Amino acid sequence: MQFEAKEYYQASLERMKEARKIYTGGSSYALAMYCGGLAVECLLRAFRWKKDKTFEGRHDLGDLFKASRFLKIDDEYLRDKGASDEAIRKSGATLHATINLVGILWHNSLRFASEAKLKKHLHQLDRLKGIKKDPLKKNALDLLNHAQTLIDRGVVLWT
Amino acid sequence: MDLKEKITIALLKDLKAEYVRLEEEDGISGFVVSAKFKDMSTLDRQGAIEKVLSKALTAEELRRVLMIAGFAREEYETVGASIRVHKIREKAGGGLEILLNGVLSDAEYVRGAFCTEKGIQTTDPRPAPGAVGVSMSFQAKGTEANPLTKERVLQILKKTRYIEVMPNA
Numbered sequence: 614m615q616f617e618a619k620e621y622y623q624a625s626l627e628r629m630k631e632a633r634k635i636y637t638g639g640s641s642y643a644l645a646m647y648c649g650g651l652a653v654e655c656l657l658r659a660f661r662w663k664k665d666k667t668f669e670g671r672h673d674l675g676d677l678f679k680a681s682r683f684l685k686i687d688d689e690y691l692r693d694k695g696a697s698d699e700a701i702r703k704s705g706a707t708l709h710a711t712i713n714l715v716g717i718l719w720h721n722s723l724r725f726a727s728e729a730k731l732k733k734h735l736h737q738l739d740r741l742k743g744i745k746k747d748p749l750k751k752n753a754l755d756l757l758n759h760a761q762t763l764i765d766r767g768v769v770l771w772t
Numbered sequence: 773m774d775l776k777e778k779i780t781i782a783l784l785k786d787l788k789a790e791y792v793r794l795e796e797e798d799g800i801s802g803f804v805v806s807a808k809f810k811d812m813s814t815l816d817r818q819g820a821i822e823k824v825l826s827k828a829l830t831a832e833e834l835r836r837v838l839m840i841a842g843f844a845r846e847e848y849e850t851v852g853a854s855i856r857v858h859k860i861r862e863k864a865g866g867g868l869e870i871l872l873n874g875v876l877s878d879a880e881y882v883r884g885a886f887c888t889e890k891g892i893q894t895t896d897p898r899p900a901p902g903a904v905g906v907s908m909s910f911q912a913k914g915t916e917a918n919p920l921t922k923e924r925v926l927q928i929l930k931k932t933r934y935i936e937v938m939p940n941a
Contacts, residue, residue: 623799626839633818694854695936754815761814765803765841772795772802772875 618662622771625655629764632757642753643723643731649753649760650674650719653712656767657681672721678712686770708766711759718756775833776800779840782828787820790845791934793877802877803841805934810844817842854936855882860925867913868925871900879908885932891915 616624632648635641654672660681661669669680678684684705691701717738726734731749735741741748773781776794783789787806794802809817821840829837855878859871872882879897886892893913900909914920929937 619797622801623838626799626801630818630839633815636815637819695856758813758815761818764839765814765843768801768803768839768841772793772877 618659621655621659628652642749643726647723649757674716714759786824799838801838805843805848809842857937867911871909
């Protein structure tokens with residue numbers, strides 16, 4: 614199957630919706646996290662496709678973020694709309710911080726991960742410390758909120 | 773009533789939305805600005821939007837909604853964008869043409885600013901190619917007894933949130 618920008622964009626929004634439903638259902642935080650990161654990957658592929666139609670097989674969100682020109686598009690959008698330099702800088706910093714957090718927590722191999730494996734993965738990332746209740750739920754929520762922030766921005770830039 | 777209209781009405785009513793922008797291309801996506809989203813996480817906003825839409829739409833209609841992003845007023849004012857009105861032209865015959873930068877939903881939003889004013893009629897927005905920085909336009913007209921002036925248009929637009937009237941418009 615081959616995909617175009619619009620199809621990546623649509624898939625991105627649908628995956629994000631599903632990620633939230635899976636998270637809310639509480640049956641698999643590994644799958645919720647996978648879908649949330651996948652939504653971001655689809656979004657970045659959608660923006661990348663506009664500039665470069667070749668297929669990029671890797672799933673590195675940091676690389677895709679650069680290739681998508683998401684920051685540049687955000688910058689141009691805000692400049693075009695007359696935003697202040699401070700607002701543009703702040704928006705860029707938020708996007709950077711957001712993609713960094715998603716990039717730390719998400720990996721394409723999460724699709725193979727059980728809840729137990731996810732816990733080990735989060736332990737290796739030192740993401741279990743200081744969380745009294747369910748650490749998987751907390752990390753899934755962190756990832757999904759950041760993923761949703763990127764998707765929300767993507768929707769504004771796309772529409 | 774088409775689906776975009778149905779969604780807009782539900783969001784305006786139940787979320788007290790201040791601005792709704794929707795696009796349809798193999799599904800509906802867009803965003804809504806509401807003061808209710810202040811101090812709410814992005815994920816919880818989706819929950820609130822879904823709750824409203826679940827009440828207002830059928831299951832089949834819901835499947836056509838890809839996603840509607842939620843923004844608090846302050847966020848949208850910082851990283852969002854005002855709709856720029858570039859020119860207000862007086863037309864022969866008494867009407868005025870309003871030229872703006874944006875897509876159809878932006879033009880509909882600007883046009884909506886006149887809806888609450890008595891005795892003003894507006895035309896459907898249409899693309900306005902050629903002019904630099906302008907992409908849509910529509911016309912507004914008052915009555916014979918109470919004609920619409922450029923000053924009144926400026927007053928109406930300037931008091932409407934998310935609209936920026938450019939200097940020399």
